[in-house]
Amino acid sequence: MANNLKDNEFDVIIVGGGITGAGTARDCSLRGLRVLLIERNDIADGATGRNHGLLHSGARYAVKDSESATECIKENMILRNIARNCVEDTQGLFITLPEDAETGFGLDYQKKFIDACIAAGISAKAIDPKDAIRMEPSVNPTLIGAVQVPDGSVDPFRLCSANVLDAKLHGAKVITYTEVTEFVKEDNTIKGVKVHNKKTGEDAVYYAPVTVNAAGIWGHSIAEMAGVHVGMYPAKGALLVFGHRVNNVVINRCRKSADGDILVPGDTVTVIGTTSTKVPFEECDNMSVTREEVELLLREGCALCPSLANTRILRAYAGVRPLVASDDDPTGRSISRGIVCLDHETRDGIKGFITITGGKLMTYRLMAEWATDAVCRKLAVAEQCKTAVTPLPGSEPKDQYSEVKIPQFAGANLGMKASIGRQGSMVRKIDFTNAEDRELVCECEQVTVGEIRYAVNELGVTSLRDLRRRTRVGMGTCQGAFCIGKAAAALAAALGKPEMADQLAADYLNERWKGMSAVGWGDTLREMEYLQRVYKSSNESK
Ligand SMILES: Cc1cc2nc3c(=O)[nH]c(=O)nc-3n(C[C@H](O)[C@H](O)[C@H](O)COP(=O)(O)OP(=O)(O)OC[C@H]3O[C@@H](n4cnc5c(N)ncnc54)[C@H](O)[C@@H]3O)c2cc1C
Numbered sequence: 163m164a165n166n167l168k169d170n171e172f173d174v175i176i177v178g179g180g181i182t183g184a185g186t187a188r189d190c191s192l193r194g195l196r197v198l199l200i201e202r203n204d205i206a207d208g209a210t211g212r213n214h215g216l217l218h219s220g221a222r223y224a225v226k227d228s229e230s231a232t233e234c235i236k237e238n239m240i241l242r243n244i245a246r247n248c249v250e251d252t253q254g255l256f257i258t259l260p261e262d263a264e265t266g267f268g269l270d271y272q273k274k275f276i277d278a279c280i281a282a283g284i285s286a287k288a289i290d291p292k293d294a295i296r297m298e299p300s301v302n303p304t305l306i307g308a309v310q311v312p313d314g315s316v317d318p319f320r321l322c323s324a325n326v327l328d329a330k331l332h333g334a335k336v337i338t339y340t341e342v343t344e345f346v347k348e349d350n351t352i353k354g355v356k357v358h359n360k361k362t363g364e365d366a367v368y369y370a371p372v373t374v375n376a377a378g379i380w381g382h383s384i385a386e387m388a389g390v391h392v393g394m395y396p397a398k399g400a401l402l403v404f405g406h407r408v409n410n411v412v413i414n415r416c417r418k419s420a421d422g423d424i425l426v427p428g429d430t431v432t433v434i435g436t437t438s439t440k441v442p443f444e445e446c447d448n449m450s451v452t453r454e455e456v457e458l459l460l461r462e463g464c465a466l467c468p469s470l471a472n473t474r475i476l477r478a479y480a481g482v483r484p485l486v487a488s489d490d491d492p493t494g495r496s497i498s499r500g501i502v503c504l505d506h507e508t509r510d511g512i513k514g515f516i517t518i519t520g521g522k523l524m525t526y527r528l529m530a531e532w533a534t535d536a537v538c539r540k541l542a543v544a545e546q547c548k549t550a551v552t553p554l555p556g557s558e559p560k561d562q563y564s565e566v567k568i569p570q571f572a573g574a575n576l577g578m579k580a581s582i583g584r585q586g587s588m589v590r591k592i593d594f595t596n597a598e599d600r601e602l603v604c605e606c607e608q609v610t611v612g613e614i615r616y617a618v619n620e621l622g623v624t625s626l627r628d629l630r631r632r633t634r635v636g637m638g639t640c641q642g643a644f645c646i647g648k649a650a651a652a653l654a655a656a657l658g659k660p661e662m663a664d665q666l667a668a669d670y671l672n673e674r675w676k677g678m679s680a681v682g683w684g685d686t687l688r689e690m691e692y693l694q695r696v697y698k699s700s701n702e703s704k
Contacts, residue, residue, distance in 0.1 A: 172198040172335070172370040174537050175355055177342050177384055179203075180210035181318065181523050183376035184325035185530030185549070190537060191332035192552065193545035198368055199326070199334055200357060202341035204628045206322040208378045210523060211631060212449070212481025214401060214435045215428045216412060217241065217249050217314035218524045221256060221286055222419060223499060224278035230499045231282035233525050238312060240527060240550050241321075246557040247586030248321040252427055254313025254412035255294055256286075257305045259465060267417035272307045275416055279311065286311045298411040300467045313412040315428045318523055319631040320584060323621055324554040325526075327588075331555065338622060340366075345373070345388050351513040352388055361624075372537050375517040378484040379446050385517055390510040392517055395487035396446055398480055399436035400455040402463070402681065405474035405639050408432040413466045422462025430606060430638050431476065434463035441482065451478035451680040474685040476641055477677030486520045501525060503532040507540075514540070556586030580608030584633060585616070592616045603652050604645040606638020611652050618656040626670035629653055642674060643693045671697055 167173075174190050176183045179201025187199040201207070220234030241249050258272050272288065279286035286309050294301055294308035301308075326336055339360045346354035346367060354369035375384045375392075382394040407427050415423035421437045437455050456478055463470045486502045502520035506512040518533035531547045538545065553559075577600060582589045592612045593599045599612030617623040617632040626649060629635050635649050636642035642649070650667035654660045671693070678690050 167196060170366065170368050172196045172368065173372070173541060174198070175200065175368055175370040175373045177355065177373065177375055178208070178377035178381070179205040179322075179326065179336070179338060180208045180376065180378050181206070181322050181325070181526040182378070182518055182521070182529050182533075183374070184322045184329065185526040186374055186376055186518060186533045187329035187334050187336070188325045188332070188554075189530045189534040189547060189549050191329045191334040192548050193534060193538060193543060195537070195541070195543065197329060197334035198370065199329060199336045200340055200342055200355065200368075201336075201338045202360065204338055204625075204631060205326050205336075205622070206319050206631055208380070209481040209483060210318050210322050210378075212401075212479055213318060213399075213523055214424055214426045214433055215315050215318055216424060216426045216524075217316040218522065219254060219279075219286075219311040219313045220282055220284050221254070221275070221279050221309075221311040221313070222414065222424075224282045224284060224286075225275055226419075227499065228278065228282050230522075230525075231279070231284065233501070233528060234522070235282060235284045235312070237525050237528055238314070241316065241524075242314070244527075244549070244551070244553050244557055245316070245321055245324065246553070247584065248324060248554070248557070249314050249316045250428075251312075251314050252410060252412050253297075254311045254414060255298060255301065256309040256311060256414045256416035257294065257301060257466070258307035258416045259302060260304060260306055261465075262415070262417050263306065265417070269307050272309060272416055276309055279309075284311060298409055298413060300409045300469055301411075301413055302466060302468055307416065309416060313414070315412065315426050316523065317428065317584075320556075321523070321526075321554075323632055324556050327555045327621065336622065339624075342384065342387075347389070350511055352515040370514075372514050372516065372540050374533055374537065375515065376519075376533070378519070379443075379482045381484060381517055381519050382443060385506075388506070388512060388515050390506050390512055390515070390517075392504065392519070393487040394519070395485040396441050396443055397483040397485050398439045398441045398445075398449060399483060400451045400459060400478060400480040401433050401435035402456065402459050402478050403476040404432045404434070404470060405476050405685075406431065408469060408473055409467060415466065420462075422459045423466070425463060425466045429634060434459050434466075434470070438483075446482045449480040449482065450676065451480050453680065455480075456680055474689070475681040476639070476686070477674070478680040479677050484519050501529050501532060503529070503536060505536055516540075556588040558587040576608045577602050577610035577613070581610065581613045585613070588616075588620075591620060603648045604633075604635045604638065606640050606645075607634040607636075609633045609635045609649075614649070614652045615656045618653070623653070624657070626650060626653060626666050627673055630670075636670065636674070641678070641689065641693065642670065643689065643696050646670060646697070667697070
């Protein structure tokens with residue numbers, strides 16, 4: 163918008179590279195603003211990379227929070243169009259078990275649930291339990307009722323990355339591993355931010371007439387830094403990842419929201435979640451999953467799908483929901499998942515500062531639209547939002563990548579097909595012309611050397627953890643045991659720093675270990691021992 167800006171001057175600065183910040187950066191740049199997005203770690207490192215990946219139909223909220231339910235179903239339909247390569251139409255079942263009838267959530271509740279869904283615009287229909295078993299053979303066969311809804315699954319990493327990529331393609335500057343440490347504040351106006359680059363150790367200052375706080379649960383401290391208070395409620399949720407895709411349809415429990423009542427299939431695995439516990443703000447940076455949480459999730463998961471009892475658990479992880487506090491609910495479950503967009507000029511007398519928070523992954527696009535509308539009002543920009551109808555990079559119609567020829571030998575064929583699934587139409591940017599580029603690095607997830615090069619060149623990857631978020635490398639059944647050395651070497655080569663390979667592998671394994679230690683028994687323990695052996699022997703052989 164503004165002309166003649168210096169290199170460190172922008173129309174808008176966005177703090178936080180989760181889905182909310184990424185979506186806001188995209189919307190602002192599509193409306194012609196000069197955007198700076200700042201993330202202290204990698205993108206999708208906060209709650210965005212630590213959730214179920216459920217593409218909510220809204221049914222879960224229909225009885226208690228019809229506004230959130232309506233927002234969900236509208237955004238569900240939009241995401242199916244604009245983010246084709248990030249979402250999967252799995253459909254969802256809300257099941258009633260015999261024990262639910264004993265706690266007041268029997269078939270009478272099912273009727274109330276269906277009525278609330280229909281009122282919110284969600285197509286929900288009761289189906290015969292036998293049909294539910296045919297639709298999803300892994301579901302608990304003792305079910306006495308089932309409702310089919312348009313749930314799906316969404317890859318949060320891919321969605322976040324596609325928003326960041328589009329923002330960049332429209333001129334945004336994106337800096338990661340850089341923390342906002344202070345605001346440049348004059349009288350009652352926020353004029354910019356001071357930042358610290360965690361990799362280079364350098365400090366810098368950036369200026370803009372508007373700054374958006376999209377820092378999720380950390381938005382609480384960002385607001386304090388700017389001199390305003392946003393009452394937030396840090397609600398931790400724990401989840402478990404199972405070793406293969408146990409179900410193809412999302413399975414939910416048809417009752418008041420409770421622990422461990424959603425089972426979501428995503429890519430090659432299945433995720434069960436979640437719990438809800440208030441945690442101190444100081445703990446949000448260091449979430450770990452307790453033994454009790456694992457046992458609870460496993461018990462409730464088996465009620466949805468009994469075969470989970472004999473399925474290997476790959477890992478456990480936890481995230482913190484950025485909920486805006488409205489009462490003293492000890493679990494945070496009754497707090498609305500509604501969107502909160504605050505203009506701190508009208509609310510607190512602080513000019514040039516907006517907070518966007520609350521909501522869900524599911525409603526990020528709408529959150530970004532609200533935040534960008536608020537930015538545009540401040541900058542007197544009349545451009546309208548286009549994100550509901552403009553496909554994200556990778557999600558353009560298939561004919562845009564039909565020119566990519568898939569060769570007929572098995573390895574390359576699978577790798578290219580997997581790349582198309584992940585990167586959608588952006589696959590045209592991946593080089594498959596020579597044998598080295600077609601070589602498979604991660605067999606579980608079918609990631610090739612070419613896709614790794616693409617992730618480095620176009621998606622801002624600097625470590626194996628970043629690479630995992632863009633390509634799923636090491637996220638499958640072997641958890642990196644077979645591919646970590648190869649992946650580290652391919653990444654180091656793509657970064658032009660082959661000497662970094664060992665360090666990249668060590669950093670990755672340290673981080674993966676955290677998620678495995680909470681579930682270290684049986685097959686998972688055997689896999690951990692094996693992983694340790696592979697790692698040690700590859701180091702000893704050097
Ligand atoms: C357990 C769990 C399960 C969930 N399941 C679902 C689901 O299935 N479907 C759904 O729709 N939603 C789900 N959600 C909700 C969803 O994950 C969140 O609402 C959403 O990801 C929030 O995104 P965000 O960008 O606002 O916050 P975040 O993703 O947390 O991003 C905030 C970012 O700000 C950065 N940051 C913080 N401080 C600074 C600073 N000083 N400088 C620079 N950057 C900073 C952080 O590093 C972080 O990356 C779930 C949440 C949890 C916790």
